[in-house]
Amino acid sequence: MQLEFLLPKYWLTWVGIAVLRGIELLPFPMQRMVATALGTLIRHMPLKYVRIAECNIELCLPHLTALERNALLEQHCRSLGMALCETAMTWWSSDERVNGLAEVQGMEHLQAAFARGRGAILIGGHFTTIEIATRILGTVVPMNVVYRPTKNALLSHIMHTSFGRHGKPIRHDDIRTMIRALKHNEAVWYAPDQSYRNKGAVMVDFFGIPAATTTATSRLAKISGAAVLTYFPERLPNGAGYRVIIGPAFENFPSDDVVQDVERFNVLLQAQILKVPEQYLWMHRRFKGLSADYPNYYGRDSRHRATIGTPKSIV
Numbered sequence: 001m002q003l004e005f006l007l008p009k010y011w012l013t014w015v016g017i018a019v020l021r022g023i024e025l026l027p028f029p030m031q032r033m034v035a036t037a038l039g040t041l042i043r044h045m046p047l048k049y050v051r052i053a054e055c056n057i058e059l060c061l062p063h064l065t066a067l068e069r070n071a072l073l074e075q076h077c078r079s080l081g082m083a084l085c086e087t088a089m090t091w092w093s094s095d096e097r098v099n100g101l102a103e104v105q106g107m108e109h110l111q112a113a114f115a116r117g118r119g120a121i122l123i124g125g126h127f128t129t130i131e132i133a134t135r136i137l138g139t140v141v142p143m144n145v146v147y148r149p150t151k152n153a154l155l156s157h158i159m160h161t162s163f164g165r166h167g168k169p170i171r172h173d174d175i176r177t178m179i180r181a182l183k184h185n186e187a188v189w190y191a192p193d194q195s196y197r198n199k200g201a202v203m204v205d206f207f208g209i210p211a212a213t214t215t216a217t218s219r220l221a222k223i224s225g226a227a228v229l230t231y232f233p234e235r236l237p238n239g240a241g242y243r244v245i246i247g248p249a250f251e252n253f254p255s256d257d258v259v260q261d262v263e264r265f266n267v268l269l270q271a272q273i274l275k276v277p278e279q280y281l282w283m284h285r286r287f288k289g290l291s292a293d294y295p296n297y298y299g300r301d302s303r304h305r306a307t308i309g310t311p312k313s314i315v
Contacts, residue, residue: 002153002157004153005153005154005157010152010154013152013154013155014154017154017158020084020087020088020091021088021092023084023085023088024085024088024089024091024092024093028101028239028241029239031082031085031088031089032082032085032239034081034085035078035081035082035084035085036078036081037081038080038081038084038085039074039077039078039079039080039081039082040077040078040081041081042077042080042081043073043074043077043078048300049283050073050077050283051298052282052283052284052285052298053073053076053077053282053283054069054073055297055298056282056283056284056286056287057069057072057073057076057277057282059207059209059287059297060206060207060209060273061207061277072277072278073282075278076128076277076278076279076280076282078278079128079235079278079279080128080283082128082235083128083129083130083131086128086129086131086132087131087132089132089135090131090132090134090135090162091158091159091162092162093135095138095139095166098132098135098136098139099136099139099140100241101241101242102136102139102241102242102243102244103241103242103243103244104136104137104140104244104246105243105244105245105246106229106245106246106247106248107140107141107246109229109246109247109248109249110122110141110187110229110246112227112249113187113226113227113229113249114185114187116227117185118182118183118185118224118225118226118227119181119182119183119184119185119186119187119188119224119226119227120182120186120187120188120226120227120228120229120249121182121187121188121190121217121220121221121224121226121227121228121229122137122187122188122189122190122229122230122231122246123189123190123191123192123217123228123229123230123231123265124189124190124191124230124231124232124233125191125193125232125269125272125273125280125281126191126193126194126280126281126284127232127233127276127279127280127281128235128279128280128281129233129234129235129242129279130191130233130281132233132242133231133233133242133244134167134189135166136233136242136244137187137189137231137244138166138167139166141187142167142168142186142187143166143167143168143187143189144167144168144169144170144177144178144181144186144187144188144189145163145167145168145169145170145189145190146170146171146172146178146188146189146190147159147160147163147169147170147171147172148171148172149171168181168186170188172190175220178220179220179223179224182220182224182225182226183224188220188226189231192213192214192216192217192265193206193213193266193269193286194284194286195211195212195284195285195286195287195288196212196213196214197212197288197289197290198214200214200215200216200219201213201214201215201290202215202258202259202262203289203290204259204262204263204266205263205266206266206270206286206287207270209287210289210294211286211287211288212288212289212290213262213266214262215258215259215261215262217254217261217262217265218253218254218255218258218261218262219254219258221253221254222254227249227250228249228250228253228254229246229247229248229249229250230245230246230247230265230268230269231244231245231246231247232244232245232247232268232272233245234275234276234279235276235279247268250264285298
C-alpha cells in the first residue's frame with residue numbers, strides 16, 4: 001500500500017471501497033436486492049453513460065419499439081448495479097463461494113487446447129458480468145487476465161492485487177508477456193470488442209454498423225500458435241448464479257483475412273448479446289471511426305478522437 005493513497009483525493013474512493021466490502025459480506029440474495037436499488041439509482045441519475053447506453057441500444061437493436069428499448073435500458077441499469085456487487089465478490093470472496101455460484105461448461109474444449117501444448121486464447125465480450133466471469137474461470141484453471149488500469153491509482157492497485165490473488169494480471173499493452181504465457185501453454189483471457197483506433201485497427205460491422213476494431217487476436221494466434229476459443233458468461237435469472245460457456249477452438253484460425261477473422265468472432269458475440277441483451281455493456285462508445293468523416297453518434301457525449309498510431313495495445 002502506497003502512502004499517497006491516504007491523500008484527501010482518495011478519501012471518497014475509500015468510502016466506495018468500504019461500501020463494496022460491506023456488500024461482499026451479504027448473502028447472494030441480499031446482494032441482488034442491493035443491485036436492484038443501485039440500478040434504479042443509476043437509471044434516474046443524469047449520467048452521460050446512461051445516454052450512451054440508450055444510443056447504442058437504439059443503433060444496434062432498431063427492431064425494438066421505444067417502450068421495449070426503455071425496458072431494456074432499465075434492465076441494463078439493474079445489471080450494472082449487479083456488476084458492482086459482483087466486483088466486490090471478485091475482489092474478496094473465496095474460491096469456494098464463487099465456484100459454488102457457477103456452472104462452467106466446455107472445459108473439455110480448453111483441455112483439448114492445452115493438450116496441443118501451445119496455450120489458449122480465450123476471447124469474450126464486455127458484459128456487465130466481466131469481473132465475476134474471469135474470477136469464475138480462475139477458480140478452475142490458472143488464468144492470465146488482460147486488463148486496462150483505471151485512471152484512479154487506488155482502484156488500479158486494488159484491482160491488480162485482486163487479480164494477483166486469483167490469477168496473473170497482464171496489462172493490455174504488454175504483448176510480450178501474453179505471448180510468453182501462451183508459449184508456456186497457459187490460458188490468456190481478454191475481450192476485443194471495444195473501440196480500437198491504434199495500429200492494427202480495421203472497420204468491421206458490429207450489428208450492421210462499421211466500428212473500429214482490433215485484429216490482435218489473429219496476430220496473437222499466428223505468433224503463438226495458440227488455439228482461440230470463446231468464453232461467454234450469463235447471469236442466470238432468479239438468483240440461480242452464473243453459467244459460463246467455453247466454446248470449441250476455431251478451426252483454420254487465423255485465416256489470411258484478418259477482417260474475416262473479426263467478423264467470425266462478431267457473429268458469435270452478437271448471438272450471445274441477443275441472448276442476454278441487458279447484460280451487455282452498452283455504455284461504451286463503441287461506434288467511433290478511423291476518419292473524421294465518420295458519423296458522430298454520441299453528440300455531446302463524444303470525446304476527442306485519439307490520433308491513429310498512438311502507443312500500441314491489443315484490447
